[in-house]
Amino acid sequence: MHGNSQVFLEGISGFLGWYYVSLAAMNLIAAYWLWRARHLVGQAIFWLVVALFYMGYLAPMATSADPEWMPQMPALIRNLVNVSLGGSTGAVTYSVGSMVLLIVLYLGRRFFVRGQVAWGMLNLSLLALGLSMTDYNFYTIAAKPDNVPIVGLIFLIAFFTWLATSRAVENDDRIARGEPTLEHEGSEKVLVWPDLVYTELICMVALTAFLLLWGIGLEAPLEEPASSVKTPNPSKAPWYFLGLQEMLVYFDPWMAGVVMPSMIVVGLMAIPYLDFNPKGMGYYTIAERKFSYLTYQFGFLLLWIVLIVLGTFLRGPNWNIYSPYELWDVHKVEALNNVDLSQYFWISGMNMAMPRAPNGSSVPIQLFYIAQREWLGIVLVLAYFVVLPPFLAITVFRKYYAKMGFVRFMVMSNLLLFMLLLPIKMVLRWTVNLKYIVSIPEYFLNL
Amino acid sequence: MASGEKQSLGDVIRDSQIWKSIFRHPAPVDRRNRVVVMLTNFFLHLHPVSVKKQGIALSYTWCMGGVTFFLFLVETVTGVLLMFYYRPTLEWAYNDILSLRDVTSLGILRELHRWGAHAMVITVWLHMYRVFLTGSYKPPREFNWVIGVILLLLTLLLSFTGYLLPWDQLAIWAITVGSNMARATPILGYEGPGQQLLTLGGIDMITSGSDARFGLLGARFVGEETLNRFYVLHCIAIPLSAAFLMAIHFWRVRKDGGISGPL
Ligand code: HEM
Numbered sequence: 001m002h003g004n005s006q007v008f009l010e011g012i013s014g015f016l017g018w019y020y021v022s023l024a025a026m027n028l029i030a031a032y033w034l035w036r037a038r039h040l041v042g043q044a045i046f047w048l049v050v051a052l053f054y055m056g057y058l059a060p061m062a063t064s065a066d067p068e069w070m071p072q073m074p075a076l077i078r079n080l081v082n083v084s085l086g087g088s089t090g091a092v093t094y095s096v097g098s099m100v101l102l103i104v105l106y107l108g109r110r111f112f113v114r115g116q117v118a119w120g121m122l123n124l125s126l127l128a129l130g131l132s133m134t135d136y137n138f139y140t141i142a143a144k145p146d147n148v149p150i151v152g153l154i155f156l157i158a159f160f161t162w163l164a165t166s167r168a169v170e171n172d173d174r175i176a177r178g179e180p181t182l183e184h185e186g187s188e189k190v191l192v193w194p195d196l197v198y199t200e201l202i203c204m205v206a207l208t209a210f211l212l213l214w215g216i217g218l219e220a221p222l223e224e225p226a227s228s229v230k231t232p233n234p235s236k237a238p239w240y241f242l243g244l245q246e247m248l249v250y251f252d253p254w255m256a257g258v259v260m261p262s263m264i265v266v267g268l269m270a271i272p273y274l275d276f277n278p279k280g281m282g283y284y285t286i287a288e289r290k291f292s293y294l295t296y297q298f299g300f301l302l303l304w305i306v307l308i309v310l311g312t313f314l315r316g317p318n319w320n321i322y323s324p325y326e327l328w329d330v331h332k333v334e335a336l337n338n339v340d341l342s343q344y345f346w347i348s349g350m351n352m353a354m355p356r357a358p359n360g361s362s363v364p365i366q367l368f369y370i371a372q373r374e375w376l377g378i379v380l381v382l383a384y385f386v387v388l389p390p391f392l393a394i395t396v397f398r399k400y401y402a403k404m405g406f407v408r409f410m411v412m413s414n415l416l417l418f419m420l421l422l423p424i425k426m427v428l429r430w431t432v433n434l435k436y437i438v439s440i441p442e443y444f445l446n447l
Numbered sequence: 448m449a450s451g452e453k454q455s456l457g458d459v460i461r462d463s464q465i466w467k468s469i470f471r472h473p474a475p476v477d478r479r480n481r482v483v484v485m486l487t488n489f490f491l492h493l494h495p496v497s498v499k500k501q502g503i504a505l506s507y508t509w510c511m512g513g514v515t516f517f518l519f520l521v522e523t524v525t526g527v528l529l530m531f532y533y534r535p536t537l538e539w540a541y542n543d544i545l546s547l548r549d550v551t552s553l554g555i556l557r558e559l560h561r562w563g564a565h566a567m568v569i570t571v572w573l574h575m576y577r578v579f580l581t582g583s584y585k586p587p588r589e590f591n592w593v594i595g596v597i598l599l600l601l602t603l604l605l606s607f608t609g610y611l612l613p614w615d616q617l618a619i620w621a622i623t624v625g626s627n628m629a630r631a632t633p634i635l636g637y638e639g640p641g642q643q644l645l646t647l648g649g650i651d652m653i654t655s656g657s658d659a660r661f662g663l664l665g666a667r668f669v670g671e672e673t674l675n676r677f678y679v680l681h682c683i684a685i686p687l688s689a690a691f692l693m694a695i696h697f698w699r700v701r702k703d704g705g706i707s708g709p710l
């Protein structure tokens with residue numbers, strides 16, 4: 001383990017010391033607030049003890065830079081993470097795990113938005129981050145200057161999701177009791193000067209200070225001069241496009257890089273024209289707009305943010321999956337034996353050779369052979385996009401269809417089907433190693 | 448001060464001819480003047496005079512649209528300053544960035560610009576997240592949401608085009624990965640499905656020298672033409688478009704009835 005060398009630990013001990021001191025300060029403030037503003041003495045004492053633990057134990061131990069004493073993520077947990085995320089099934093474990101986590105958070109939202117619980121989870125995740133920092137491999141990724149914003153992004157998304165959900169839970173309770181929502185209560189008018197202008201001023205000053213501190217504390221990266229012959233491995237797109245780059249594992253570039261992004265933009269623009277539900281405008285609610293809420297969270301949190309985190313923290317050389325505590329070993333090989341649907345059909349299913357046009361045949365003949373070879377995939381794709389929407393219109397989405405009319409309903413269902421294409425392709429890849437549903441390399445048309 | 452009344456320094460300044468000529472009216476300490484200040488000041492007239500209390504509550508808007516706009520201003524100022532030091536050519540680009548770190552005083556200009564850009568991508572996502580979660584795209588605000596989506600796209604493109612300018616390994620390979628996809632554009636990319644459709648008298652119209660990727664890069668690979676193209680897009684075309692759309696975006700916020708709220 002060259003990772004835990006003394007030099008490395010000494011290099012980060014100062015930072016970690018301050019990190020734990022700030023965690024202590026954070027809990028101290030919380031304890032003070034609980035005591036003075038809420039008169040919750042028991043809870044205040046609890047978080048005071050937590051603060052003392054950070055201050056009196058973790059901070060000095062971290063500054064010691066002694067491998068014996070330095071607080072580290074227990075080896076048991078690191079090994080567990082390495083085994084579950086580092087192997088060839090890492091992407092499956094990670095994606096399914098994230099989905100299960102989000103579902104649990106959603107179903108148990110009433111419990112998880114409680115102040116005590118949310119604060120506890122924040123403490124645990126900050127503690128886990130601190131403990132993981134002493135792992136050289138984790139540190140190399142998380143502290144890479146351009147990755148620091150992603151660590152921030154994760155905490156910001158978590159915080160604002162908590163804020164929005166706690167207000168939605170409160171509002172939903174009030175609506176059920178027939179009372180006005182939190183937002184209905186603030187309907188009296190106030191003057192923009194001073195109420196808004198001062199808030200804006202304070203925000204600007206705080207933000208400027210924050211940017212200055214960030215700029216002084218962390219130097220912008222500059223690597224070696226550009227060279228078109230030395231390809232870095234892995235070659236990663238800027239972090240906000242990593243969701244698209246992750247799609248490249250499952251789709252060809254024309255889908256992952258062109259069709260899907262266009263669909264995302266068109267789909268976002270279409271939202272106001274597809275969501276016909278008049279309720280839930282101007283206040284946080286989940287109960288009054290479950291379908292649109294869940295659809296958006298599925299696309300934003302699971303198919304965008306979770307994939308960015310995957311691309312940043314788990315993708316390494318040759319775009320293989322590495323656990324965050326695992327060394328990026330360039331020679332790690334992952335068996336790739338993905339099979340096209342047409343190969344499954346003709347070779348495994350029919351025990352025949354793949355249909356192939358005789359050499360030198362004309363274009364129509366070639367097209368005929370291609371169609372024969374790929375017929376199953378083509379039929380499935382057509383059924384998916386053409387037959388499924390009307391079927392949905394007369395079954396599960398009958399009410400939606402009645403309200404939306406033909407055009408709007410077809411647009412919505414096709415957009416949703418495009419969105420679902422990614423998880424479907426992922427599952428097919430993981431379960432039956434499916435490469436392409438339709439594979440027409442002659443025309444670069446692989447799906 | 449003949450009257451013998453004690454005047455504070457602030458009063459003296461606010462009573463001076465210079466101050467009055469700039470701000471056009473006295474300090475807003477009473478209700479009447481607080482209304483008037485919003486109407487007579489150019490910068491403040493973006494705002495209405497009074498708003499619903501919940502519409503400006505931080506727990507409601509998260510202030511993320513405002514923060515995004517402020518970051519855009521920070522990027523504009525630091526960006527203009529950076530342009531003094533940077534030449535977009537293969538010969539100079541990398542060295543200019545290098546000396547920005549080693550030679551220039553106020554050495555955190557580049558940091559402010561880069562971290563501000565990352566932050567802006569994050570805050571624009573959070574702003575969209577809040578607008579969605581409060582259902583604020585519903586009528587009559589549908590079109591402002593559409594303008595927002597374009598602003599989101601422009602923000603990402605601003606960040607993407609800027610990523611290339613330092614001309615280091617990080618820069619060209621990230622842009623290479625990103626722009627390679629354009630090669631596969633259906634019909635218009637030379638490795639895209641249907642590119643065979645565009646032929647004229649048996650001659651392919653879409654080749655690696657004429658496809659969508661070439662249009663983006665100005666060449667078959669990320670090179671000097673690309674640097675120039677991205678520089679112009681990054682410093683002129685995209686910021687101007689974004690500023691234009693932001694003006695409409697803010698105007699629409701007011702015309703659509705101010706920040707959304709329950710009916
Ligand atoms: C450069 C990017 C953007 C800037 C500077 C910006 C700025 C703002 C500001 C200052 C507001 C006032 C309320 C608030 O702060 O929340 C606002 C409102 C709004 N924005 Fe944006 N925005 C941007 C991008 C977006 C995006 C990406 C969307 C959605 C896709 C969007 C949709 C809206 C809508 C619908 C409103 C009205 C919300 C309401 O009335 O509650 N904007 N924007």
